[in-house]
Amino acid sequence: MSTVTPPRTSRDAATTGGPRPGSRPGGGPFGPEQLLRALPAALRKLDPRVMVKSPVMFVVLVGSVVTTGLALADPTDWFGWAVAAWLWLTTLFANLAEAVAEGRGKAQAEALRGARTGVVARRLAGGREERVPGTGLRVGDLVVCEAGDVVPGDGDVVEGVASVDESAITGESAPVIRESGGDRSAVTGGTRVLSDRIVVRITTGPGETFLDRMIGLVEGAARHKTPNETALNILLASLTLVFLLAVVTLKPFAVHAGADDETSVIVLTALLVCLIPTTIGALLPAIGIAGMDRLVRRNVVAGSGRAVEAAGDVSTLLLDKTGTVTLGDRRAVALRAVRGVAGDELARAARLSSLADETPEGRSVVTLTEREYGLGSPGEEAPAGARWVAFSARTRMSGVDLDGLRVRKGATASVVAWVEESGGPVAGDARALADRIAEAGGTPLLVAVEDVRGRRVLGVVHLKDVVKEGMRERFAELRRMGIRTVMITGDNPLTARAVAEEAGVDDFLAEATPEEKLALIRREQANGQLVAMTGDGTNDAPALAQADVGVAMNTGTSAAKEAGNMVDLDSDPTKLIEIVATGKQLLITRGALTTFSLANDVAKYFAIIPALFAAAYPSLDRLNIMGLASPESAILSAVIFNALIIVALVPLALRGVRYRPAGADRMLRRNLGVYGLGGLVAPFLGIKLIDLLLSLLPGIG
Numbered sequence: 001m002s003t004v005t006p007p008r009t010s011r012d013a014a015t016t017g018g019p020r021p022g023s024r025p026g027g028g029p030f031g032p033e034q035l036l037r038a039l040p041a042a043l044r045k046l047d048p049r050v051m052v053k054s055p056v057m058f059v060v061l062v063g064s065v066v067t068t069g070l071a072l073a074d075p076t077d078w079f080g081w082a083v084a085a086w087l088w089l090t091t092l093f094a095n096l097a098e099a100v101a102e103g104r105g106k107a108q109a110e111a112l113r114g115a116r117t118g119v120v121a122r123r124l125a126g127g128r129e130e131r132v133p134g135t136g137l138r139v140g141d142l143v144v145c146e147a148g149d150v151v152p153g154d155g156d157v158v159e160g161v162a163s164v165d166e167s168a169i170t171g172e173s174a175p176v177i178r179e180s181g182g183d184r185s186a187v188t189g190g191t192r193v194l195s196d197r198i199v200v201r202i203t204t205g206p207g208e209t210f211l212d213r214m215i216g217l218v219e220g221a222a223r224h225k226t227p228n229e230t231a232l233n234i235l236l237a238s239l240t241l242v243f244l245l246a247v248v249t250l251k252p253f254a255v256h257a258g259a260d261d262e263t264s265v266i267v268l269t270a271l272l273v274c275l276i277p278t279t280i281g282a283l284l285p286a287i288g289i290a291g292m293d294r295l296v297r298r299n300v301v302a303g304s305g306r307a308v309e310a311a312g313d314v315s316t317l318l319l320d321k322t323g324t325v326t327l328g329d330r331r332a333v334a335l336r337a338v339r340g341v342a343g344d345e346l347a348r349a350a351r352l353s354s355l356a357d358e359t360p361e362g363r364s365v366v367t368l369t370e371r372e373y374g375l376g377s378p379g380e381e382a383p384a385g386a387r388w389v390a391f392s393a394r395t396r397m398s399g400v401d402l403d404g405l406r407v408r409k410g411a412t413a414s415v416v417a418w419v420e421e422s423g424g425p426v427a428g429d430a431r432a433l434a435d436r437i438a439e440a441g442g443t444p445l446l447v448a449v450e451d452v453r454g455r456r457v458l459g460v461v462h463l464k465d466v467v468k469e470g471m472r473e474r475f476a477e478l479r480r481m482g483i484r485t486v487m488i489t490g491d492n493p494l495t496a497r498a499v500a501e502e503a504g505v506d507d508f509l510a511e512a513t514p515e516e517k518l519a520l521i522r523r524e525q526a527n528g529q530l531v532a533m534t535g536d537g538t539n540d541a542p543a544l545a546q547a548d549v550g551v552a553m554n555t556g557t558s559a560a561k562e563a564g565n566m567v568d569l570d571s572d573p574t575k576l577i578e579i580v581a582t583g584k585q586l587l588i589t590r591g592a593l594t595t596f597s598l599a600n601d602v603a604k605y606f607a608i609i610p611a612l613f614a615a616a617y618p619s620l621d622r623l624n625i626m627g628l629a630s631p632e633s634a635i636l637s638a639v640i641f642n643a644l645i646i647v648a649l650v651p652l653a654l655r656g657v658r659y660r661p662a663g664a665d666r667m668l669r670r671n672l673g674v675y676g677l678g679g680l681v682a683p684f685l686g687i688k689l690i691d692l693l694l695s696l697l698p699g700i701g
């Protein structure tokens with residue numbers, strides 16, 4: 001592996017954040033209407049079978065039921081009713097937070113559903129076409145799509161080339177090319193064919209299509225707790241248990257202090273709810289959903305929250321070259337014959353080797369020889385008796401054997417090896433021709449033949465590809481985030497170096513087979529790196545599956561999309577910047593709100609304990625540093641604050657804590673300081689304020 005160190009750009013001020021042009025509109029600002037709209041869903045979530053998934057909030061639900069029961073037993077006691085009411089509100093606010101987060105995907109889900117309904121498929125059966133509903137398609141079915149048709153399901157193009165409007169899924173109106181044979185063969189159900197005719201082999205069953213998965217995702221239905229969330233939930237549940245035991249042991253003291261049985265249970269329940277980490281318990285699901293939602297709005301579909309979290313810690317990004325760093329539209333632009341060989345002879349050989357080569361490269365050779373050398377005629381038939389050698393990423397060659405004539409074209413090293421294996425000569429200027437193409441970032445394909453004179457090289461095909469726009473600045477940004485970028489390619493080292501330099505990646509690996517791509521990821525992982533891989537081709541699939549974060553380009557093959565755990569609808573290899581930022585933001589937000597929640601409970605302790613024991617142990621009044629009006633008012637203020645703080649923090653949970661690429665660690669520490677301290681101070685102020693307001697009410701204070 002050799003190293004390229006591109007000069008750093010001066011545009012260091014660039015930050016990530018706002019959605020990029022072309023990405024989806026957001027869920028809109030958070031406001032009271034959103035709360036109101038989410039209310040029915042929040043009420044439905046009061047179902048104990050749903051609530052039990054969050055142990056902290058389940059305890060609050062039980063507390064609400066118990067205090068309501070006690071209030072019913074003594075209906076004239078306003079205090080019991082007030083506590084019960086606020087405990088119900090606490091539970092409801094928690095559900096509202098989750099429902100609001102989910103609600104933001106609803107409109108988008110509706111739009112996606114619109115793309116799916118009522119599609120009629122033209123299925124090929126026994127050479128004839130029949131019309132069946134799109135939902136009746138099975139894996140392996142062949143369907144025809146012509147200009148104007150909606151693609152009825154996910155699949156691979158097995159015949160033809162077409163331009164496709166994918167805006168229903170990507171929100172991007174520019175049509176894209178889908179063609180058989182190469183790495184741009186995948187089509188998605190719900191998109192529309194704009195021109196020409198393609199035959200598609202269906203690769204996913206009904207109900208499992210990309211569109212179905214996207215709908216499930218934006219609705220939050222496909223959400224599972226991540227391992228991190230589960231770990232945090234266990235921690236929160238343990239804390240809850242500790243506080244539960246502590247509060248239960250307080251009961252005899254409370255009774256001793258003069259409270260009657262019912263009042264003591266109401267007060268102790270209030271104390272328990274205030275002490276357990278309700279803030280984070282209530283906001284945890286919303287934080288996770290909002291993180292996924294932020295990605296969807298940046299046109300990234302993540303299969304799991306786990307992948308999003310992993311993205312927050314990525315340290316190495318591996319990128320496939322063709323179709324990822326470059327546009328992947330690799331076409332033959334010129335032929336260069338070696339000295340002593342006529343241009344026509346090279347053109348005929350190159351053409352013959354490509355007649356059955358279904359890759360875009362192969363087809364482009366056929367087109368070039370027609371256009372520039374006048375070869376081929378309408379109705380031309382492929383020669384009979386030919387044995388075609390299909391291209392593979394492992395051999396890096398393709399060609400044909402025909403009546404004692406053999407033609408091969410492919411990567412320089414492979415074709416040279418093929419010629420030398422028979423002792424044949426490699427023309428002196430062949431390498432120079434190939435190198436000149438490679439140094440300019442093109443891909444040279446050597447063309448060689450074997451006939452009665454043995455094997456020899458005839459010349460070179462120049463394949464041209466274009467590096468996607470804006471790569472350099474974006475890779476520089478990844479570097480600032482502490483992420484090393486490595487381009488891996490099956491192409492030769494010279495081409496790889498030229499493209500790596502142009503794109504501005506840190507490093508590259510050339511002539512990599514799919515096995516070597518996989519091995520490289522394993523090696524990085526063994527060294528403790530968290531690896532992201534971005535790719536589009538079938539030969540990238542193993543690596544995409546092995547990577548901690550595998551981002552498939554939407555333009556890629558279905559194999560790649562299946563293997564990865566994310567799909568970028570914009571096919572932008574630098575989208576990882578946004579993905580990492582979202583992951584980090586998710587982790588930082590969760591950390592900050594957990595800190596806030598735990599710190600937040602300390603002040604409530606100071607509000608309630610003195611109130612609880614004020615009569616029996618006047619010395620405890622020293623703890624009443626807040627000078628709250630009365631024991632009832634103190635307890636109620638704490639409960640009210642505990643409920644309101646959830647609603648107050650919903651916008652932050654949805655939007656996420658601000659994240660800037662530089663110094664994520666420093667930011668985490670800073671946030672812990674801010675949210676820890678804020679968590680300590682806020683309730684002192686908040687509870688005092690609520691207490692003041694309450695004391696204005698007649699009968700309290």
Ligand SMILES: Nc1ncnc2c1ncn2[C@@H]1O[C@H](COP(=O)(O)OP(=O)(O)OP(=O)(O)O)[C@@H](O)[C@H]1O
Pocket residue numbers: 320321322323357359361362391392393396397398409410411412443444445488489490491492537539
């Ligand atoms: N149709 C073809 N016939 C013969 N040789 C080909 C053909 N297509 C590509 N090659 C050669 O095989 C090499 C490897 O191709 P492969 O598709 O595995 O990798 P790549 O697309 O160049 O790189 P990447 O892995 O970045 O996508 C190419 O660099 C080229 O030299």
Ligand SMILES: [K+]
Pocket residue numbers: 273274275276277278279601642
């Ligand atoms: K609490």
Ligand SMILES: [Mg+2]
Pocket residue numbers: 183320321322323324536537
């Ligand atoms: Mg590729």
